[in-house]
Amino acid sequence: MSLPKQADAWMEALLGAPLPDEPRSTCADCAMCRPANPATPAFSPSVKCCTFQPSLPNFLVGAALLDERTSERARAALRRRIAERRGATPLYLERTPREERDQERGKAGYGQDPSLLCDYHEDGRCGVWANREAVCSTFWCLSDRRAVGMRFHEATKRLLGRVEEMLAIWNVRALLPTRVAALVHLDERPRRYALGELPGARTGDSLGLPTQRRIWGPWVGREEAFYRACAARVAPLSWADVRTIGGDALTAAIAELEAARARLDAPLPTVLCAGTAERIALGAGAGLHTERVPDDPLVVPHDVADALPLFDGRPLAEVLAAVPAVGPWLRALVDQEVLGVPGGGDVPRRDRPAGPLGPDDTLAVFRNFRASPIDERLEVSPEGEVTWALVCGTREVRVHESEEIRLLQHIERGARGFRAGDTAVLLSGGWPAARAFLETLVEQDFLQRVPAPPPIGGAPDTKM
Ligand code: SF4
Ligand code: SF4
Structure with missing residues (x-):
């Protein structure tokens, strides 16, 4: 079983089958301490993938406090964070603003830097294993079904994360109805302490006492009891109950998970x-x-x-x-x-127009038949040299000259299709220079030639 017991039962009720386990992620003898790709930095056995501080929703904090399987160190860490008012809000026991910044800064130390280690980690083990939240419980470094399996786990994470949000808010509505407006955005998203969305959160890692009183109301000084009450409310919930509580807020995430599962089961196309x-x-x-x-x-x-x-x-x-x-x-x-599978704006190679590139040809970024996202990056070296990079899939284009930067920006804006000749005005060398640049990107599989789009207004209506 990959998830904590209750979340596992919810997902099984939704999908009609247990979630797959991932035997290639050998946590007891961490697989990432010996990565298969020599370019991947090895994880440290003492921290593994726990260089991450999770934000536990209110009912999981209570469940971890009540659960005798919680390690003594993790229990003490939970209590200390609550007593010190570090990230303890009625919605979550959250990462603090400093931990949020460390997380962002520390991406390079992922799997290695002990200063980023989770507070609930103890001697290579998770002290709150039976009550882990969505990110920790759906993380696998290696999947039997590889990228498709990873996308399934990511969809599970997004759904469970949304479930956690909705249940945390449901608890606050019942136990602290006078504080809902202070704690919940109008679009039913929790106000996050780590992101500075709660008043007082920007001043340091501990909430000031006035803020503490304002958000905890009658429960101030009894925060542990509040979290335990949240756990007691959620413990008997079935998936049908969760679906009713979550309502429309869960619909998109459920559809995404069902689509990811359908991909796992899909037969090979022709x-x-x-x-x-x-x-x-x-x-x-x-x-x-x-x-x-x-x-x-x-x-x-x-x-x-x-x-x-x-x-x-x-x-x-x-x-x-x-x-x-x-x-x-x-x-x-x-x-x-x-x-x-062919589609999604990408054209099979043998259906692409051939011959020399002309100004009226249409080009698009090649998304690899897997809808690879397109990312831009701006880098400035200590010497002041500017590099603009456009990344899609495993391909990256890097340029330094301002003219070429403008051309790359044009490509990004027209990623789904642009007229090749429209780039001529961006380079002082005109169309010959633009064509040479674009042809190189076509050769590198960054761009693809696609059939011209139909004229505005579409094809003539033959029924008339
Ligand atoms: S999931 Fe984490 S602990 Fe388990 S094998 Fe992968 S990196 Fe190691
Ligand atoms: S909660 Fe457990 S699994 Fe998650 S980061 Fe902490 S120790 Fe690791």
Whole structure:
């Protein structure tokens, strides 16, 4: 069982089956202390993935205080944080503003820096294991179903996180009705202490006494009892109860989880297309990894990796006839998102316009048949040199010249489709310079040529 007992029962009731366990994430002998990708920094065995301070919703704080399985150190940490008014609000026992900043700053120390270690961690173990919140209970570093499995766990995290928010608010409405306006945004989102959304939270890590009194009302000085009362209210809830309490606020997250589960169960389609993937030599094979699973390369025989360009939109049967060795690897390549279903604005390679690039051709960012997000990054070196980078999937374009920066910004704005010739005015070299730049990006699989969009107004209505 991967989740705490009650959350596991809720998810099983929703999905009709238990959540998958992930035996490749060998926590007792942490898999990330020996990552498969040599470029991934190894985790420290003394901290593993617990360089993270979770924000526990009110009912899980109470459950952890009541649960005899909670370690003494974790129980003491919970009590200390409450007594010191560090992140203790009626909604959550939260990360403090300082911990929030450390978390942001400490991304480089993830898995390594002991100063980022969770307060509830003890001798390599979780002291609140039976009452972990959504982030901790759905985290796996390695999934049997690779990128597709990771997306399923992320969807579970988002749904459980929303459930935690709604139940925490439901408790406050019942036990502290006069403080709801101070604690809850109009859109039913909790006001977060760590983010400075609660009055008084910006002045330090401990809430000032006036603020403490204002938000805790009649429960001030009895905060532990409040959290225990929250746990008692949530303990008997079934999934049907949670669904009723959460109402429309849960609908989108449920739909996302059901779609992620459907992807796990989906049969292989008759056409698959290759996106971009990084390829590294690993042992006697080729390690293929994509942006969602950079630490977990899929090792395949070289002839299988060499066959990937054949996945250009032709029927799967044709690829298998040409390279039968690919057959046993198809499911794993789909799970790793090296292969994807054509669609989503990406055009199979053999359906793309060919020939020299002309000004009236349409270009779009290639999203790898997996809707890879497009990110921009601005870096300024100590010498003052500006670098603008555009990242999509495993491809990154970096430029320094102001003209080229403007061109990249134009590409980002027109990611779903832009006229190639419209970039000519951005470079002093005009269309020849723009064409050379764009053709390089097409060769690098950052851009794809796509059929021209229909004229504004659409195709003529043939029924008239
Ligand atoms: S989930 Fe965390 S503790 Fe478990 S193997 Fe992965 S990194 Fe290690
Ligand atoms: S709550 Fe437990 S699993 Fe989560 S970071 Fe802390 S020690 Fe690790």
